[in-house]
Amino acid sequence: MLDLEFMRLALMAGAIVGVVAPAIGFFLVQRRLTLIGDGIGHVAFAGVAAGYLIGISPVATALVFSVVGATALEWLRYRQRAAGDQALALVFYVGIAAGIVMISSAGALNANLFVFLFGSILTVSHHDLVVVAALGFVNLAVVALLYRGLIAVAVDEEGARVSGLPVGLLNVTLAALAGVTIAISMRIVGILLIAGLMVLPVIAASRVAWSVRSAIAISMGLGLTSALAGLVVSYYADLAPGGSIVLVAAGMFVLVSLAPGLPGVLGRRA
Amino acid sequence: MPLAVELESVDFAYGDAPVLEDVDLAIDEGEFVAIAGPNGGGKTTLLRLILGLERAAAGRVLLFGEPPARFSRRFELGYLAQRAQAAIDAPISVRELVSAGRLPRTRVLRRWRSTDDRAVDQAIERVGLAGQANRPLRALSGGQQQRAFIAKALASEPRLLALDEPTTGVDVDSQEAFGSLLEELHRDLGVTILYVSHEFGAIEHVAQRLVLVRGAIVFDGLPSELPDLWHDPGHVHA
Numbered sequence: 001m002l003d004l005e006f007m008r009l010a011l012m013a014g015a016i017v018g019v020v021a022p023a024i025g026f027f028l029v030q031r032r033l034t035l036i037g038d039g040i041g042h043v044a045f046a047g048v049a050a051g052y053l054i055g056i057s058p059v060a061t062a063l064v065f066s067v068v069g070a071t072a073l074e075w076l077r078y079r080q081r082a083a084g085d086q087a088l089a090l091v092f093y094v095g096i097a098a099g100i101v102m103i104s105s106a107g108a109l110n111a112n113l114f115v116f117l118f119g120s121i122l123t124v125s126h127h128d129l130v131v132v133a134a135l136g137f138v139n140l141a142v143v144a145l146l147y148r149g150l151i152a153v154a155v156d157e158e159g160a161r162v163s164g165l166p167v168g169l170l171n172v173t174l175a176a177l178a179g180v181t182i183a184i185s186m187r188i189v190g191i192l193l194i195a196g197l198m199v200l201p202v203i204a205a206s207r208v209a210w211s212v213r214s215a216i217a218i219s220m221g222l223g224l225t226s227a228l229a230g231l232v233v234s235y236y237a238d239l240a241p242g243g244s245i246v247l248v249a250a251g252m253f254v255l256v257s258l259a260p261g262l263p264g265v266l267g268r269r270a
Numbered sequence: 271m272p273l274a275v276e277l278e279s280v281d282f283a284y285g286d287a288p289v290l291e292d293v294d295l296a297i298d299e300g301e302f303v304a305i306a307g308p309n310g311g312g313k314t315t316l317l318r319l320i321l322g323l324e325r326a327a328a329g330r331v332l333l334f335g336e337p338p339a340r341f342s343r344r345f346e347l348g349y350l351a352q353r354a355q356a357a358i359d360a361p362i363s364v365r366e367l368v369s370a371g372r373l374p375r376t377r378v379l380r381r382w383r384s385t386d387d388r389a390v391d392q393a394i395e396r397v398g399l400a401g402q403a404n405r406p407l408r409a410l411s412g413g414q415q416q417r418a419f420i421a422k423a424l425a426s427e428p429r430l431l432a433l434d435e436p437t438t439g440v441d442v443d444s445q446e447a448f449g450s451l452l453e454e455l456h457r458d459l460g461v462t463i464l465y466v467s468h469e470f471g472a473i474e475h476v477a478q479r480l481v482l483v484r485g486a487i488v489f490d491g492l493p494s495e496l497p498d499l500w501h502d503p504g505h506v507h508a
Contacts, residue, residue, distance in 0.1 A: 030360050149378035152370035155360055156422075158351040162321050163374035163426060164344025170378070209361035210406045
């Protein structure tokens with residue numbers, strides 16, 4: 001398997017996505033914005049469609065659409081005081097509708113689209129890997145830089161606002177990071193399933209973690225394992241990788257939940 | 271004594287529904303004030319107006335002499351929101367929670383220093399959780415969790431501590447211990463305390479002043495001067 005270049009590229013890109021997605025997803029889960037990844041994923045779909053329509057890289061347009069969509073979502077949620085689920089519904093349906101209209105106009109309702117919807121191990125190029133690595137590194141660097149601020153907002157947004165922290169800026173930055181994560185993950189996991197890789201490892205890790213640091217570290221480990229195991233399964237079983245990656249992540253959640261005494265043992269650490 | 275809080279002829283409404291009318295209130299720096307009243311009476315709204323989370327429809331609100339929305343030293347405000355308990359579900363240690371409270375003093379992008387670690391340790395020690403600092407918040411009892419949140423609010427060395435229904439869901443013994451802790455903090459640190467609750471039994475004997483809110487301020491004085499009638503829940507909640 002490792003003799004094949006496409007597989008090496010897919011595994012390297014998958015490893016990066018597996019680590020980055022839960023690191024961003026952690027803060028979304030703590031802020032009760034678990035489904036935001038789905039909403040942004042649908043905007044990314046519109047971005048892919050726009051790429052086909054105007055004849056430029058769908059990844060680049062998806063990146064722009066994801067970041068703008070995520071920022072708009074945060075703006076709707078706060079400035080317009082729309083309830084979180086209403087803002088999400090608006091972005092969700094506008095994204096998918098715009099995507100279908102544009103992709104129909106471009107005459108691109110074909111198999112290529114499935115690569116973006118469900119991921120593919122065959123389509124990661126050297127150029128893609130460089131982009132995924134660079135943007136993944138930037139995402140992790142921004143999280144490291146804003147780590148304490150993101151935690152402060154995640155655990156008590158109103159308290160952070162009262163005490164003068166730049167809550168709006170931190171929220172928009174997190175939304176933009178989620179947008180970038182989705183854009184760089186769609187080749188491997190697919191637009192429809194990337195949210196699963198952002199959320200499931202975090203939910204599993206949260207059951208056994210004893211601190212924020214441990215939760216992020218464990219969720220990154222679970223995300224990495226899910227991505228690599230899912231890609232290997234996908235290769236041998238000839239499946240779209242998005243489904244197998246997310247199912248492995250779901251399996252890990254089940255294992256963690258069922259492991260007797262595990263949450264209690266780790267919860268008593270320190 | 272300089273004023274920490276000043277409200278003059280303040281009105282506030284949610285849409286067409288008036289919540290507070292013609293509120294006048296002056297709180298000296300260093301006072302321990304309990305703000306009580308029935309649910310829906312406007313006590314939390316009053317606190318939110320003071321902190322700049324809501325804007326008055328009419329009248330004037332000042333926080334340490336400045337309009338709250340433009341208050342320039344927000345790191346001097348320690349706030350425990352009614353719903354901050356959401357953090358209890360998060361995988362967070364006591365030290366991480368309290369460190370989050372220190373951040374307004376250090377700023378988001380500034381380097382974390384050893385003095386910040388010391389301030390966090392001191393806040394944890396002050397609430398009696400030194401032995402629990404590295405434990406997960408969710409592994410603590412309700413009373414200990416409340417102490418952890420107080421430590422978070424103390425970590426930025428505030429001049430004003432605003433607590434909104436801080437003992438909700440906490441057993442009676444822990445509520446009394448919590449009242450004693452606040453008395454100690456007030457005495458040792460001289461911090462202004464605004465304590466909002468629909469029940470004020472836990473701090474009745476430690477608060478210096480009681481403000482009763484029911485659409486307007488209907489009582490403002492020493493807790494001991496509160497007419498017996500108001501101790502009757504049936505009257506307060508009427």
